[in-house]
Amino acid sequence: MKDFINTLYRNHSLGYKFLLFISTTFLIVYLFPKSGKFKYNFEKGKPWQSENLYAPFNFAIKKTDAEIATEKQEIKDAVPLYFNLDSAVPNTVTNNFNREFKSIFPDSIQVYKRNVLKQAGTTIIDKLYHFGVLNDDYNYPDAKKVIILEGRVEKEQTQFGNLVEESQLTEIIVKVLEDNDLQSYKNEFTSLFFDLVEPNLEYNKEFSSRVLQEELDKVSFTRGSVERETLIISKGEVVEGIKFQILKSLESEYESQVWNKSNYLWIVFAYTLLVALALLMLLLFLRKYRMSVFENNVKVTFIFFNVAFMVLITTLVVNYNSQYIYVVPICILPLVLKAFFDARLGLFTHVLTVLLLGLVVPNSYEYMFLQIIAGIVTILTVSELYKRANLFISVGQITLIYIVAYFAFFVIHEGSVETLHWETFGMFVLCGLATLFVQPLIYAYEKLFGLVSDVSLLELSDTNTKLLKELSNKAPGTFHHSLNVANLAEAAANEIGANAMLVRVGALYHDIGKMKNPTYFTENQSTGINPHDELSPAESAHIIINHVIDGIEIARKNNLPDRVIDFIRTHHGTSVVYYFYMKEKEVNELIEIEDFMYPGPKPFSKETAILMMCDSVEAASKSLKEPTSTKIDDFVETILNKQMNDDQFLNANITFKEIQSIKKILKQKLTNIYHLRIEYPE
Structure with missing residues (x-):
């Protein structure tokens, strides 16, 4: 049992990855549709x-949806509207008219004229209530069929245009008066009927809706x-x-x-196999080509989280309305992974994610083609993400690629551009705008997962930061040395395609440990007094070696990222403090060389290897007397060859060709620093 527990403990990292792999697989499968x-x-x-x-x-x-929609619209146009009739209203209005008529038109008017006026009023009432007066203004076509109900019994059928709205009252009064040559009495009749007329038709919404729904259900x-x-x-x-x-x-x-239970289980099993295969390919890629990422569980979790996050957003949009699928900014995935890792890992993960999404989106081939092409464009165009203009330009290029590819697919499918869905182009623009959200997202990821992007490196490279200001005050010589090393290292990194921003930041902070005992380092000794004269070689070596440990402690107190601390830890590798070792050996032949050796580890990346080379060359270059091009060439060759012979770059993924390129850059830079010129004759 004890051996089993020990085995589990030794392999806990692999166990975590297995659990992460299983949980991510089941989460993605859970999000997928469970149908054939x-x-x-x-x-x-x-x-x-x-x-x-x-x-x-x-x-x-x-x-088709269009056919069904057309049929439903035809039914909506054909199904009548139902209105409830209050049959007592016309009699009430007639009685009120007869009573008010006497007060409006006095007896002094001739009997014949009074009869004509009264007959005109009766005609108006008949026209108003022939079908009925509406209690409200309804917005229906005049040709719409109407059924009038009296006590739930159909009384009459007509068209909506035959029903009278209150706004039509004046029009009817004027028409009747004109027909009877009574225009001079318009004001009297208008004021009279506006007080008398009451609506007798009320829209029966409940009954009309029920009849309409019954007809729609028959479709x-x-x-x-x-x-x-x-x-x-x-x-x-x-x-x-x-x-x-x-x-x-x-x-x-x-x-x-x-699907029955058996089919359902088979479908879930098949989806699980496909998702597991895709995620397994991602793990195998990391193990074979990105071992440093594979061994870091936080980074593996970060990658799997982003894959699952993109699947989640896409499936939510598909379930809501698949026509909005292109609004989802899938290109954020390669952008984020390139910001924290590298382009190859970003593209590989993006392609696998798009393949997974092809299982759930409509028109899967078109979708996958567009997203993979957009991902490739993202990787090829986005560089130096910390420069805002670069991101805007790249997002514009990505949006353009979406539009061009979609246009080509549409023409292939439809054979013309007459029915082109212009709103889809708007979705691509929205997708591009959503892609700009990558900047705050990167910041959030840095805080959540403790990762470092080029944006943070740019902030750390500012020499006005608190830590670098403290270094320039306490150890000005070391600060100047760090600036020179940063310039050399940045140029070397650019030459071989390494991360120039990372190596520059690492160079600026690599010697912050010297702040603890600045005067014990020659670049800070301005008085001509050397404190090492009062110490034994072993004590001096201990102080020199400890600047690495002190630097790590200071970096951690100031919350520097681990990627920067790696430069502090490795910039001397396992080299020997040779000067003090030889001094001690003069008096003690039995000393152990390990006591004068830096604790390491050796550089384990191109960037940390570059810093070791540039640091050694820059520091030693101060001892050059009357430098010439030949002396500088031999000097650089000697230092870097010794580091190679000591196997300092054994763990770094750097090639001989790249080292030769770095030598060339260092020789050129040192030549420029010392302003070497051709000697002209007297």
Whole structure:
């Protein structure tokens, strides 16, 4: 049991990765739809590439959404509106008119004229209440069919235009008066009827809605059916018209049918296999080509989290409305991974993620093509993410690639541009704008996962930071040395394609440990007094070696990232403090060389190896007397060859060719520093 626990403890890192792999796989599978997927790919207007297809079972031919929408609209136009009639209102209005007529039109008017006026009022009432007066203004077409109910019984059918709205009252009064040559009485009749007229028709919304819904429920979503073993389409036949609709119906039947428990489990198992294979490829890639990332569980968790996060967002959008699928900024994934790791890892992860998403999105081939091309453009165009202009330019290029690729696919599918969906271009623009969110997202990831991006490195490279100011005050010589090393290292990194920003920051901070005992280092000795004269060689070596340990402590107190601390830890590797070792050896032949050796570790990346070279060359160059080009060449060769012979670069992924390039840069830079010129004759 004890051995088993010890084995688990020794392999806890692999165990964590296994749990992470399993949990991410099940999370992604949980997000995926649990239905069958049509095994054939087909596109409208293109030939059928597979073998002759026969109906595997009986199924109905589904109508298109446009056809169903048209049928429903026709029903909505045809179904009548129902209004409740209050039959007592006309009699009430007539009685009130007869009573008010006497007060409005006095007896002094001739009897004949009074009769004509009264007859005109009666005519107005008849016109108003022939079908009825509405209690509100309703916005319906005049030709809309209307059924008038009296006590829930149909009394009359007419058109909505025949019903009277209160706003039409003046118009009816004027028309009747004109027909009877009574225009001079317009004001009297208008004021009279505006007080008398009451609505007698009220819209029965509940009954109208129920009748409409009953008719809509009768709409058939299918038209005809296909019997089992019926030939649906032959190989090479163009997919169009009814053939296309039958194929879409068959695909829909596959994806929407109710699965029994056995089928459901098989589908989940199949999805699990596919997702597990994709994530396994990612782990194998990390193990083979990015071992430093693979061994860091935080970084592996970060990569898996981003993959699952993109799958989550995409599936949510697909479930809500798949037409918004291109609003999801998938290109954030390679941007983020390139910011924290490198372009190759970012592109590899992006491609695997897009392959996974191809299982859930519609038009999967088109989607995957667009996203992979956009991912490649992202990797190729985005450089130096900390420069804001670069990000805006790259996002513009990505958006343009989306638009061009989508346009090409649309023309291939439809054969014309007349029905081009311009709103999709707007979605690509929104996607580009959403991609700009990568900057705050990178900042959030830095805080959550403790990672370092080039943006943070740019902030750390500012010589006005608190720590570098303290270094310049306490150890001005060391600060000047660090600036020189930073310039040399940056030039060397650019020459071989390493991370120039990272190596520059590492160079600026690599000697901060000298702040603890600045006068024990020659570059800070301005008085001519050397404190080492009062110490034994072993004590002096101990102080010199300890500047690495002191530097790590200071860096941790000031919350410097681990990527920067690595430069402090490795910039001397396991080299020997040779001067004090030889001095001690003069008096004690039995000393151990390990006592005068830096604790290491040796540089384990191109960047840390570059810093070791530049630090040694810059420090030793101060001892050059009357430097010439030949002396500088020999000097650089000697120092770097000794480091190579001591196997200081054994753990760094740097090649002999790259070391030769670094030698060339160092020789050029030192020549420029010492202003060597051709000696002209007297």
